[in-house]
Amino acid sequence: MRDTTGTLDEALQRLHVSGPERLGRLTNHAPMAVEALAARGRPEAVHRWLDLYAPKLEEFPAAVEPVTDANWRAALGDPRRAADWIGYFDRRLADEQRPWRDVLAEWWPRLLPGMYGGSTHPVIRVGHAVRTLLETETETETGTERGAGAVEPGSPRLAELAHGLGYWAARHRRVTGLTPLPGAAAAAAALDAVVPIAVRDGGFPDRLDRVKDLPVWAAAVTEPDEARRALTELVRAATHRYATHGHGDEVMLVHAATAPNAVLRALPALPHALWVPSLHAAWTASAAVTAMYAPDAPVAYEPPGTFTADEVFERALTHGDEHVIKMTDTALDVGDERALTAALRSIELGEPLWRSAG
Structure with missing residues (x-):
């Protein structure tokens, strides 16, 4: 349910003076x-939540040199250029002759091979921005003077897409040299086949360097609709798995589900030709995160009761942790009882925002 109160636009404007990191x-x-x-119908909680999170925000970074169509390759993957990249996409998305979908379609294949930088957060941010833009299009499809699916130039929602794409370009990082291992037909079994890296210490970049072997999954998929079905299966499997494996790292293992879900959310805005490579990149991300943070053994988890989706999301909001909110958001996309159980597990494992903010 899209926010029609203007609260999201206000919050995004408030946030766009802050940096992506x-x-x-x-x-x-x-x-x-x-x-x-x-998106989950809680606009009245937005600013209250943001007030708690505000101490974690930093000022927008300084610009270095404008990114242009001629020099962008030299700036790709340079985190010092985050402001330059965001400015570049702001300019591209401000062009009324170039719909935002066209900009996304042009840059998606350039950015997709580097979706592993920034702990996969850039693609997740883009997925959230695309969801909002798609919902905005749906709301304005009838009766708008600007035509079906119009999004006003200068909209905070377009600016948010610019921030997400700019962050992605600045943190662009590839994963190369992977050795394929025997996989499985089902996504859940393929995730079970992931072998944890031998040394599980250090931050995300250090661990990512140690990922050398991943199981093969969905390699034979060649049709867009097959890719969408497979990606949906992967999101479901990774979400379910969190309930029994999230204790390996309650924060980082969230991304095994939320990163592929961000890609899934973006598919409707992308040309069909990009759906299959998007599936393969999303699998690599989910499997790599699994390899980097998997626990030594699963632990059975029984939820504290039976709750509706709305009740689970209310619990996540009360908890407040940003990863818990995003994990629950993805669990609600999956929508089944096992996904809600995984969301409840994230609530149990995570540190509440009011505690970390205090």
Whole structure:
């Protein structure tokens, strides 16, 4: 349910004076979390949540040199150029002759091979931005003077897509040299076949360097509709798996589900020709995160009761942690009882926002 109160636009404007990261490496999750709150029908909670999260925000970074159509390759993957990249996409998305879908379609194949930088947060931020833009199009499809699916130039929602794409370009990082291992037909079994890296310490970039072997899954998929079905299966499997494996790292293992779900959310805005490579990149991301943070053994988990989807999301909001909110948002996309159980597990494992903010 799209927010029609204007609260999301206000929150995004409030956030766009902040940078995409803090402390030089940690992601600003606020734009993703407030979009999830608005999308789940809780706009009245947006600013209250944001007030709690505000101490974690940092000022927007300084620009270095404008990114242009001529020099962008030299700036790709340079986190010092985040402001330059965001400015570039702001300019591209401000062009009324170029719909946002066209900009996304042009840049998606350039950015997709590097979706592993920034702990996969950039593609997740883009997925949230695309969901909002698609919902905006649906709301304005009838009766708008600007035509079906219009999004006003200068909209905070277009600006949010610019921030997401710019962050992705600045943190662009490839995964190369992987050795394929025997996989499985089903996504859940393929995730079970992932072999954890031998040394599981250090941050995301260090661990990612140690990922050398991943099982093969969905390699034979060649048709767009097959890719969408497979990606949906992967999101479901990774979400379900969190309930029994999330204790390996309650924060980072969230991304095994939320990163492929971000790709799934973007598919309707992308040309069909990009759906199959998007599936393969999403599998690599989910499997790599699994390899980097998997626990030594699963642990059975029984939820504390039976709850509706709305009740689970209310619990996530009360908890407040940004990863818990995003995990629950993805669990609600999956929509079954096992997914809600995984969301409840994330609530149990995560540190509440009011505690970390205090």
